[in-house]
Amino acid sequence: MAKQLVIDPVTRIEGHAKxxxxxxxxxxxxxxxxxxxxxxxxxxxxxxxxxxxxPSLMARICGICPVSHLMSSSKACxxxxxxxxxxxxxxxxxxxxxxxxxxxxxxxxxxxxSPDLMLGMDADPGDRNIFGMMAKFPELTQNGVRxxxxxxxVIEWLGGKRIHPAWVVPGGVNEPLSTELRDRILEQIPxxxxxxxxxxxxxxxxxxxxxxxTRTFANFPSLFMALVNPQNEFAHYDGKLxxxxxxxxxxADGIEANQYSDYIAEAVEPWTYLKFPYYKPIGYPDxxxxxxxxxxxxxxxxxxxxxxxQEWAEFRSLxxxxxxxxxxxxxxxxxxxxxxxxxxxxxxxxxxxxxxxVRAHAGVNNLxxxxxxxxxxxxxxxxxxxxxxxxxTHANLIIATGHNNLAMNRGVLQVARHYVDNKKLKEGMxxxxxxxxxxxxxxxxCSTHAVGKMAFQIQLRDAGGLIVDExxxx
Amino acid sequence: MSENHDILLIGCGNPLRRDDGVGWxxxxxxxxxxxKRPIHIITCHQLTPDLAEDLSRVRLVIFVDAREGxxxxxxxxxxxxxxxxxxxxxxxxxxxxxxxxxxxxxxKKSPKAFLVTIEGEDYRFGESFSEKVASQIPAMIRLIENLxxxxx
Numbered sequence: 060m061a062k063q064l065v066i067d068p069v070t071r072i073e074g075h076a077k078x079x080x081x082x083x084x085x086x087x088x089x090x091x092x093x094x095x096x097x098x099x100x101x102x103x104x105x106x107x108x109x110x111x112x113x114p115s116l117m118a119r120i121c122g123i124c125p126v127s128h129l130m131s132s133s134k135a136c137x138x139x140x141x142x143x144x145x146x147x148x149x150x151x152x153x154x155x156x157x158x159x160x161x162x163x164x165x166x167x168x169x170x171x172x173s174p175d176l177m178l179g180m181d182a183d184p185g186d187r188n189i190f191g192m193m194a195k196f197p198e199l200t201q202n203g204v205r206x207x208x209x210x211x212x213v214i215e216w217l218g219g220k221r222i223h224p225a226w227v228v229p230g231g232v233n234e235p236l237s238t239e240l241r242d243r244i245l246e247q248i249p250x251x252x253x254x255x256x257x258x259x260x261x262x263x264x265x266x267x268x269x270x271x272x273t274r275t276f277a278n279f280p281s282l283f284m285a286l287v288n289p290q291n292e293f294a295h296y297d298g299k300l301x302x303x304x305x306x307x308x309x310x311a312d313g314i315e316a317n318q319y320s321d322y323i324a325e326a327v328e329p330w331t332y333l334k335f336p337y338y339k340p341i342g343y344p345d346x347x348x349x350x351x352x353x354x355x356x357x358x359x360x361x362x363x364x365x366x367x368x369q370e371w372a373e374f375r376s377l378x379x380x381x382x383x384x385x386x387x388x389x390x391x392x393x394x395x396x397x398x399x400x401x402x403x404x405x406x407x408x409x410x411x412x413x414x415x416x417v418r419a420h421a422g423v424n425n426l427x428x429x430x431x432x433x434x435x436x437x438x439x440x441x442x443x444x445x446x447x448x449x450x451x452t453h454a455n456l457i458i459a460t461g462h463n464n465l466a467m468n469r470g471v472l473q474v475a476r477h478y479v480d481n482k483k484l485k486e487g488m489x490x491x492x493x494x495x496x497x498x499x500x501x502x503x504x505c506s507t508h509a510v511g512k513m514a515f516q517i518q519l520r521d522a523g524g525l526i527v528d529e530x531x532x533x
Numbered sequence: 534m535s536e537n538h539d540i541l542l543i544g545c546g547n548p549l550r551r552d553d554g555v556g557w558x559x560x561x562x563x564x565x566x567x568x569k570r571p572i573h574i575i576t577c578h579q580l581t582p583d584l585a586e587d588l589s590r591v592r593l594v595i596f597v598d599a600r601e602g603x604x605x606x607x608x609x610x611x612x613x614x615x616x617x618x619x620x621x622x623x624x625x626x627x628x629x630x631x632x633x634x635x636x637x638x639x640x641k642k643s644p645k646a647f648l649v650t651i652e653g654e655d656y657r658f659g660e661s662f663s664e665k666v667a668s669q670i671p672a673m674i675r676l677i678e679n680l681x682x683x684x685x
Contacts (some may be wrong), residue, residue, distance in 0.1 A: 119549045
């Protein structure tokens with residue numbers, strides 16, 4: 060009898076989701092669907108609001124990565140104003156964005172994924188959580204807190220206050236950086252670099268135990284997309300879009316923000332609130348591409364900072380041309396923390412960062428604007444349309460987790476086919492199905508535009524759709 | 534955090550979801566009246582692990598949040614104790630008791646803690662409160678002030 064297995068809710072990710080595994084007559088996985096079960100609708104909320112409110116409004120989309128929305132939103136507003144913001148303002152935005160990478164990646168690696176990665180996928184689920192990590196690896200866990208705290212502090216210091224910070228604004232930032240604050244940030248960098256270097260070495264040693272996961276976790280050829288700068292380095296704040304294929308060949312390059320819709324379209328499915336962006340020249344659903352840390356490391360030719368470059372070269376040796384296994388999102392995340400810390404230091408070491416000219420002023424000069432930046436989970440696109448009075452008439456947000464939707468679904472199918480056997484269900488098998496989703500670090504609150512916790516469900520259904528088994532976690 | 538701050542108030546919720554923003558409203562009130570109270574104030578959408586370090590540095594923490602329930606506007610104050618997570622259902626956010634456990638295990642310190650809540654009625658988009666919640670905000674502020682008075 061054909062059956063269906065449903066994981067609901069998926070744990071240790073942000074938002075609500077479930078996974079349905081369709082089994083065939085032989086009890087083998089035939090199909091898999093990753094459902095996002097929450098709906099937000101922020102795009103509709105924006106209509107009629109002054110575009111100048113958009114950065115602070117958009118920052119409320121997510122409690123984990125508000126800065127990412129600040130960046131893309133501000134850039135879209137810059138485009139509406141048709142201004143080129145002062146270089147110092149762009150660099151100050153970069154520092155805040157990179158601090159966001161440090162805190163977000165630290166949360167993903169140390170708090171959400173380390174139980175799987177350091178305690179083992181088959182560890183007792185009662186211990187395979189952050190409290191198990193604290194017991195076995197207290198130093199690593201404390202270091203995770205310190206790294207995240209550092210990122211959060213830099214954001215708070217730059218933002219000026221915790222309640223409704225409005226430092227990043229259309230046209231730049233509203234306050235220059237003080238010498239005292241610059242020095243306060245800089246003095247913490249060596250300790251943070253020491254933490255991440257140690258963690259990276261520890262993680263690389265642990266990879267030996269994950270050959271099978273590396274081989275089966277969303278490991279397939281696909282396109283990869285990210286921003287790159289003119290030197291083919293990381294461009295987390297700005298740059299132009301590049302797509303490479305599964306062999307590393309560039310298939311589209313130099314794509315300006317306002318050209319994104321020539322390359323990306325979105326499909327919808329009735330069983331999920333999360334849309335399916337796809338690479339338009341290939342079409343849906345074959346135009347599958349991935350974004351985020353793995354994609355960024357795959358599209359660049361070097362990182363742009365010394366330690367990260369060394370790590371990147373070693374990382375890229377894991378693949379031929381590009382690294383295809385999504386298990387290596389974790390590894391890529393750690394390298395991006397190294398880069399972020401180094402880059403913050405490089406920016407702050409330049410005396411020009413203390414320049415006082417940090418904002419351009421203008422009204423509405425374009426009725427449409429697109430802002431693209433790299434968020435921790437991948438490329439974030441904000442596309443606004445306004446009327447002559449500067450009131451929003453339309454907003455379209457394409458969130459990193461959405462870009463990865465096709466890849467996450469295919470990854471779940473690949474893992475389920477490899478690990479799940481209906482005849483002998485084991486918790487560790489199901490954990491791997493969840494873990495492949497966690498590798499992408501999806502942020503479903505962002506991508507579907509509900510307040511609440513991520514929950515995850517696995518259901519087993521027969522050919523007639525009847526649930527014959529179910530695991531649910533809250 | 535300043536050495537002088539040994540009390541922490543955490544306003545939690547989403548200020549764009551009407552009644553869910555009540556924790557932020559309390560935080561904002563005490564921020565504006567900070568000169569009267571030596572407290573450190575944090576607002577957040579959800580409780581995350583890095584806050585454990587903040588908790589480890591204070592002797593009292595007051596969490597303020599909206600609560601779902603059948604009696605909108607009902608004001609509650611409960612003492613919170615550390616409670617480790619029992620399942621793997623760990624997400625980006627923690628409960629106050631889990632966060633206290635986090636601080637206790639990692640830093641060997643766990644402050645006295647209270648959770649102040651008002652039951653919400655309307656969680657749709659918006660920045661204003663429902664009538665039942667709005668009418669209870671002054672009482673909520675007084676309740677928190679009493680907790681502070683007792684601790685000082």
